[in-house]
Amino acid sequence: MSIRAYKKDHLKELAPPLVAVEASAAWTSSSPIDDLNFWTQHTKYPVKVSLTIFRDGEDKRANPGGSWSGAMSGRPKLIAQLAPVLKELVEFASRRTVDKYYHSFRTWWRIFDALDGKTKPVETVADLTEVHRQYAVDQGMHRLAFSNFVRVVNLARLSEGLPQLHWFAPEREEQKRYLPPEWQTKAIRLKIKHEWFSALFRWDRATELMSGSAPANTEEQRLLANYQRFGSLYSELEPVLPNSDELRGDLAPWEFSGRGLSIPDMLRGRFPDAYDIRIAFHLCLATTGWNPSVLLDLDVTKPFIETHPKDPRRYLLRGFKARGKSEQLTEGLLSSQGSAGMILKRLMKQTEVLRIEVKRNLAEKAKAFRLLQKSNANSEVLDNARKELVKLEYVARSPWLYVTAQTGIAALDAASYHRRLDRENKGSFVQQVVQVINQTQAPDRQITAITASDFRDAYAAYAYQVSGGMVLFVMKALGHRRVSTTQRYLKNTLLNESSQGLYRTFSNALWHEVKFHGRVDPTILARWSRDGEPTASDRQRLEDYRALRRSRIGVGCKDPANPPSRIAPNFRASGASQCNVHRCTLCEENAVIFPDSLDGLCKRQAELEHIQSTISVAAFLESSFGEELDNTRKALACFDPIAMDTALQAWRKAISDGRHRVINLEGA
Known part of the structure; x- marks a missing residue:
């Protein structure tokens, strides 16, 4: 029976089309394909799936540089039952999904090997028993590896008319997320940012030197000689990167280097290299908070940067998270060269000519691939050609292009973005950056390991x-x-420790207030939690401020019985009378603005604007209303602009509708 009613890979529905070349159309009939050897139909990252190792077994490491958990036996009948189901499940899957199924199958194959001789050997899906499930759980099998295999097995058993396995997966492991202190991540981010600006300066300075700017020192003279030699062999109109032999020309290696010439320097003056592109990528990670896969999936053939609809000084950067089918959105300033959007814009501009060359190579490879198909080439040749096409298509749409003297034009991908360039040591690229930072850090200020x-x-x-x-x-x-x-x-450890510390502080402060003051004051508790124990003067100041009388505009007054004469010239102090003017923003001596004074200040600004519109210009200039209006606006600048604008518009409308009458008080 068919299993197409089951949900396939999460990318099937929303995956965008390939770049506009004809290679993809030819792939639908590449080479003889069976259930054990097939290509996925992922529109961005198709991958070759080969299940023959599960039929024939594996007695040595497949990849010399990869990890390996040991040999495993072949089980031809079992994989013959599972392969059609797996083929359906990964039909539109990416490499990451396929690799998870590979790992799951390998893990279970080794479980079966361990139990051979102790229980009936597993030859088909009908041979699976509770013993195998319990052994897998006892061996600490990961939940995902367990569930992926059981999912395939149950679909295969369903097609065979067998009952499903109601196996409970291992419990989800509670992961401990260790996050270094904020000062450490800040130091790493600052170092990466400095390195990015160094790359920007190098490209801009190379352009200036090639445009006629005089070299400032002997090093710039040497670099200019490199840039000129490269420029004499490279044309942006017909971009084809010269190879090493062309760049060296007739010069012997010793003579080439003796003249201060360097192929990496020639390339780095115009394009990002492997170090630059990783710096740019990790800076984007640090400033957006996105997953690496979201940044890697950005497609230059589709717009992902746009001007902010509410502010022409900002931009919006859009990405798509395939897992969960959610849009990722971030914003930044167009003037900030260190923001993610501007980094991507600069990279795409700097590598534009490289992309032209990649697309030309892609068209040539696609044409050659179609000729191979017509010639009935063997499957291995066709698969290798197709893999090369998939890689070129990815490079053509990636914003993360770079060039090196050894590999030519390449692009960061999921397998390379975190790879360190310092091959003498182990670890990731970020750890390489951390090691450089620690060379200048004090012994007690060493930065711990961190990942992307x-x-x-x-x-x-x-x-x-x-x-x-x-x-x-x-x-x-x-x-x-x-x-x-x-x-x-x-x-994570950082927030957990912070939360525990805050709880201890809050709890101690709570019982201290109850014991020594007989009450719980939220303001005092907040001060304890944020800044430590309040002093006696802090407590007295709080009481004094709370005892202040409020004016009609919500501003406190230190001495309402004695307003300044310049504000209330007709006021006569009697000991009982109080200021009736309430023009508080003119009263620097007594006015105290509170967080909840926003609405009253907005009311007063709306009143002053109304007064300004109803009296003559000369009268307004001769009064103190102008100064009061300026002071009110300055006071409101300290509040949230959105809340301020909302309240201000409400009072303006209330005045225009006649729901609030403006009284022209003393001082006009």
């Missing part, structure tokens, strides 16, 4: 702190669809 995904955790922690602990704010900042996902991000 930690940038997203750090971004979440920052959003949590600046929002005052609002999970929904973090959820929006990270582009999550479920609060539970956001909560997992916030379960």
